[in-house]
Amino acid sequence: MKSRIPALLFFVLFCIQLTAQSPPPSTDIFVFDMKEKKGKITLSNERNITNRKGYDNQPAFFNNDYILFSSHINGQNDIMIYDLYEEKLTNLTKTSTSEYSPYPIPGYSSFATVRVEEDGTQRLWMFQMDRKTKPSIIFEKIAPVGYHAWNTKNDVLMFVLGDPVTAVFANATKVDDDIITSNIERTIKLIPGTNDFAFERTEETGEKVIYRLDAGNREFSKIIQKPEGASDWTITQDGTFITSKGSTLHMYNPKNHETWQELTDLGSMASKGISRMAVSQENDKLAIVIDQ
Numbered sequence: 001m002k003s004r005i006p007a008l009l010f011f012v013l014f015c016i017q018l019t020a021q022s023p024p025p026s027t028d029i030f031v032f033d034m035k036e037k038k039g040k041i042t043l044s045n046e047r048n049i050t051n052r053k054g055y056d057n058q059p060a061f062f063n064n065d066y067i068l069f070s071s072h073i074n075g076q077n078d079i080m081i082y083d084l085y086e087e088k089l090t091n092l093t094k095t096s097t098s099e100y101s102p103y104p105i106p107g108y109s110s111f112a113t114v115r116v117e118e119d120g121t122q123r124l125w126m127f128q129m130d131r132k133t134k135p136s137i138i139f140e141k142i143a144p145v146g147y148h149a150w151n152t153k154n155d156v157l158m159f160v161l162g163d164p165v166t167a168v169f170a171n172a173t174k175v176d177d178d179i180i181t182s183n184i185e186r187t188i189k190l191i192p193g194t195n196d197f198a199f200e201r202t203e204e205t206g207e208k209v210i211y212r213l214d215a216g217n218r219e220f221s222k223i224i225q226k227p228e229g230a231s232d233w234t235i236t237q238d239g240t241f242i243t244s245k246g247s248t249l250h251m252y253n254p255k256n257h258e259t260w261q262e263l264t265d266l267g268s269m270a271s272k273g274i275s276r277m278a279v280s281q282e283n284d285k286l287a288i289v290i291d292q
Helices: 007-013
Strands: 027-037 040-048 056-062 066-073 076-083 088-091 098-104 110-116 122-128 145-150 155-160 166-171 178-182 184-190 197-202 208-213 220-225 233-235 241-245 248-252 261-265 274-279 285-291
Touching: 027 056, 027 066, 040 261, 056 098, 056 274, 056 285, 066 098, 076 110, 098 145, 110 145, 122 145, 145 184, 155 184, 166 184, 184 233, 233 274, 241 274
Parallel strands: 076 098
Antiparallel strands: 027 040, 027 285, 056 066, 066 076, 076 088, 098 110, 110 122, 145 155, 155 166, 166 178, 184 197, 197 208, 208 220, 233 241, 241 248, 248 261, 274 285
């Protein structure tokens, strides 16, 4: 697959453009203790794990007790990992380029990230957690990649910018990429307990609908329409979708709800908005990004 849009134009259009001259908005990552039972979710004991002025975003849990995230430091972006118990922060990339959208590769002590290369190309790269092995390109010909999710079979669903934006399905061990559909939005998630993916697409009517992609036959089916004005979303290990609208979190579980239910209102702490989210592997923590 060839690059779908010139790199320079990509940076103008794509929302993850971050430069020293034009710093990104300030965001913090909050982690909540979470309990879920029979379609009901409770959140407690929130803590700000970044708590600084600047861009900290795109959280992803690793082994339940660590969080990978993207951080803008000294004019570029690096991938950080935060130990929730020792409250220790480590820079995993610390390169001369910028990296975004970290995602732990299932079954390995490694993660995939969107790397902005020296010439501006954005491709998926693999980095090792121990930082001892040289990083490597995963898909040489698929660009520009913005967001991605992985399953245990090394299948990857990617948000690839172009006109239109497309959902591209590929396997890290094969040369078999396939365009699934177009006009998708940035949230892509692995559906817990399966090898299937969930993604969001904007319909011709303007409605935003969350779909399930069967990783076996690569066919997709509707799950639910998002609430109007809702932002990003995630999925709990029990299959509950959580999204945000303003300062309010909403949830939907196909087994327990007919439509979206209000989960909680975070009030003044989230008055400027909530965006990306992630759920821990043991379903006991929820990470959300709050605009500052």
